[in-house]
Amino acid sequence: MSLISAAMRFVTLGVVLTIVAGCGVASAPIKNTPQVVASPVNGQVLVTSKPSDTVGGITPVYVSIANGTDTGRSIVPSQVFALDQSGQRIAPLPPAEAARQAGGVRELKAALTSAAVSGGTAGAIGAAAGAVAGAFTGNAGSTAGLGAAVGGGYGAFLGAPAGAHAARQQAEQQLSALALRPGEVHKDFTVSGYVFYPKGDYSGLELLLVNSGNGDTEIIKTPWQ
Numbered sequence: 001m002s003l004i005s006a007a008m009r010f011v012t013l014g015v016v017l018t019i020v021a022g023c024g025v026a027s028a029p030i031k032n033t034p035q036v037v038a039s040p041v042n043g044q045v046l047v048t049s050k051p052s053d054t055v056g057g058i059t060p061v062y063v064s065i066a067n068g069t070d071t072g073r074s075i076v077p078s079q080v081f082a083l084d085q086s087g088q089r090i091a092p093l094p095p096a097e098a099a100r101q102a103g104g105v106r107e108l109k110a111a112l113t114s115a116a117v118s119g120g121t122a123g124a125i126g127a128a129a130g131a132v133a134g135a136f137t138g139n140a141g142s143t144a145g146l147g148a149a150v151g152g153g154y155g156a157f158l159g160a161p162a163g164a165h166a167a168r169q170q171a172e173q174q175l176s177a178l179a180l181r182p183g184e185v186h187k188d189f190t191v192s193g194y195v196f197y198p199k200g201d202y203s204g205l206e207l208l209l210v211n212s213g214n215g216d217t218e219i220i221k222t223p224w225q
Contacts, residue, residue, distance in 0.1 A: 038066035040188045045073055047207055047222045054199050057101035058093060060178075061205065064192040067185040072212035075191060077180045079208035082197045083221075089206060090197055095176045098196035184212060 038048045045067050052060040063080060067073055081089035093101065180193030207220045 037190050037192045038064040040066040040068035040190060042068045044068045045220065047220050049205050049222050050225060055102040057199050058098045058196045059199055060194045060196050062192065063180055063195050064190060065185050066190040067187060070187055072184045072186050074184050074210035074212055075180065076182055077195060080180065080195045081206045082202045083204045083206055085201055085203055090200065093196045093198065095179045095196065
């Protein structure tokens with residue numbers, strides 16, 4: 001095999017590598033679809049909620065709070081409870097824990113995909129390097145095979161934990177970005193975000209809001225829709 005042919009093989013493998021790597025992006029744990037938020041109504045505090053499909057072991061619920069009163073309301077996400085069929089309150093999961101439990105389905109698949117891509121990537125690099133080296137030694141075929149075997153094995157060894165970490169990090173980042181944040185809802189403002197619960201059979205939500213004017217706790221319930 002000529003040096004030019006070896007170089008062309010290296011370029012071809014590089015193109016394939018780029019395409020394969022582009023297909024190895026881990027899918028997000030929640031479909032980021034537009035959500036309708038509550039609109040402030042004069043003199044009222046309105047709360048709407050919309051459960052999403054269960055992901056792994058969690059059920060994300062999109063919660064929207066609109067304040068039409070003159071007094072601010074403080075939101076504490078840990079005080080947004082799901083109500084089971086017996087009326088008992090179920091505490092929400094922190095985003096990091098929700099990401100871990102959601103990973104029981106999608107993250108595992110994403111991690112395996114990322115690991116396969118990482119291993120295949122290193123194998124392609126090893127094969128290309130072997131082919132180029134073989135052009136100088138006059139044994140391109142066997143050297144490329146050795147390069148692929150070494151690169152693929154080493155890449156799979158490194159790619160599995162790297163893929164799992166990348167998938168977990170992506171899930172945690174997205175869940176944290178979409179989660180309901182603590183803070184105050186001012187007059188005519190609307191605050192929205194996801195709250196995460198263990199998979200279960202629920203009848204509604206119960207929110208505890210703090211009246212910023214007098215410090216009293218207000219309880220608002222909304223049905224599970």
